[in-house]
Amino acid sequence: xxxxxxxxxxxxxxxxxxxxxxxxxxxxxxxxxxxxxxxxxxxxxxxxxxxxxxxxxxxxxxxxxxxxxxxxxxxxxxxxxxx
Amino acid sequence: xxxxxxxxxxxxxxxxxxxxxxxxxxxxxxxxxxxxxxxxxxxxxxxxxxxxxxxxxxxxxxxxxxxxxxxxxxxxxxxxxxx
Numbered sequence: 001x002x003x004x005x006x007x008x009x010x011x012x013x014x015x016x017x018x019x020x021x022x023x024x025x026x027x028x029x030x031x032x033x034x035x036x037x038x039x040x041x042x043x044x045x046x047x048x049x050x051x052x053x054x055x056x057x058x059x060x061x062x063x064x065x066x067x068x069x070x071x072x073x074x075x076x077x078x079x080x081x082x083x
Numbered sequence: 084x085x086x087x088x089x090x091x092x093x094x095x096x097x098x099x100x101x102x103x104x105x106x107x108x109x110x111x112x113x114x115x116x117x118x119x120x121x122x123x124x125x126x127x128x129x130x131x132x133x134x135x136x137x138x139x140x141x142x143x144x145x146x147x148x149x150x151x152x153x154x155x156x157x158x159x160x161x162x163x164x165x166x
Contacts, residue, residue, distance in 0.1 A: 008126045023127070023150070030149045032142055034132040043091045043126035044106070049117040059115055066113045067106070 002083040003048050003056035009069045009076045010041035044068060047083065056080045085166040086131050086139035092152045092159045093124035127151060130166065139163045 011017045020039040027035040046063070050056035057080045064076040094100045103122040110118040129146070133139035140163045147159040 010126065010128070020127075024129075026150055027129075027146065030145070032131075032146055034142060035129050035146065037128075037130040039128045041126040041128075043093065043124040044103075045093070045120075045122045045124075046107075046110075046118050047120040048115075059117060062113070063110065063115055063118065067109055 001050060001052070003050050003053065004081055004083050005046050005048065005056060005060040006079045007044045007046075007060060007064060007068065007076055008041060008078075009044070009064070009074050010039060011073060012075050015073055041074070042068075053080050053082065084133060084135070086133050086136065087164050087166050088129050088131065088139060088143040089162045090127045090129075090143060090147060090151065090159055091124060092127070092147070092157050093122060094156060095158050098156055124157070125151075136163050136165065 017039050023040060024036060024038040027038065048056055048059055050059060057078060060078045060080060065071065069076045100122050106123060107119060107121040110121065131139055131142055133142060140161060143161045143163060148154065152159045
């Protein structure tokens with residue numbers, strides 16, 4: 001079966017996010033003074049062959065742990081759906 | 084009222100995504116040969132003051148159009164929820 005996985009990777013809560021800070025500051029210059037606390041991370045999508053949704057989740061999690069996320073500084077969130 | 088917005092920004096479908104291609108190739112080297120079609124984009128979260136959910140969506144969309152996304156090469160997807 002074919003699955004589609006969406007992965008969000010964000011800097012962990014307590015950690016500085018200089019890119020997010022820079023974007024937050026830029027918001028007021030385009031007139032969006034009501035926006036605060038911008039945080040910037042990565043978003044990835046992928047397709048995969050797997051026997052079931054749980055197996056697809058495990059494959060996506062392996063990809064996060066071994067390749068995509070820096071677990072010291074980043075946390076990930078995975079959504080899997082059947083295609 | 085305070086709202087929380089999540090924004091996904093991805094390279095448009097037809098366009099080359101060299102970063103995604105590189106990650107796809109790396110998958111087999113960590114044993115995930117079943118993974119294909121990786122695409123890499125950006126993920127952003129922000130908080131904002133707004134009168135209602137529609138107004139919060141409009142603010143997030145303005146941020147995408149004016150600052151966060153390159154509309155020629157990227158598309159965005161916004162989710163808004165009340166805090």
